[in-house]
Amino acid sequence: MDKKILLVAAFLGVTAIILGAFGAHALKKVLSLEQLATFEVGVRYQMYHALFLLFLGSFAFLGEKERTIIFYLTITGVLFFSGSIYFLATNTITNLKTKFLGPITPVGGLFLITAWGYLFYSMLTKKQ
Secondary structure (H helix, E strand, O other), X not given: OHXXXXXXXXXXXXXXXXXXXXXXXXXXXXXXXXXXXXXXXXHHHHHHHHHHHHHHHOOOOOOHHHHHHHHHHHHHHHHHHHHHXXXXXXXXXHOOOOHHHOOHHHHHHHHHHHHHHHHHHHHHHOOO
C-alpha cells in the first residue's frame, strides 16, 4: 500500500504542476481573473494533498488500516474538491453543464477534512 500511496502522491503532484502551468499560461487568455483564482484553489489543494500523501506513504507510525482509510478519504476528497473546481472554473470555455458540481465541492472538502481528522485521531489514540 505504501508504494501505491507514493505513486498516487507523485501523480497528483505532477498533474498539479501541469494544471498550474496550464492555468497560468493557456487559461490566462480565456478566463476571467475570478475564474483563474478559482482554478488556482483547485491546483493548490491538489498539491497540498499530494504532499500529504507523500507524508502518509512514508510515515511508519500508523498501521496499514489507518493509512488505507486516510488514503481513500484523501483521494476521494481531491477528486471531488479539486476536480469539481476545475470544471466549474472552466465551464465558460468548455460549455459543459457543470451546475450540478456546485454541491460536490464542499463534499470533497468534507472528505479532506475527515482524512486529516482521522489522521489526528489515529495518532492521538495510537499506543507506542
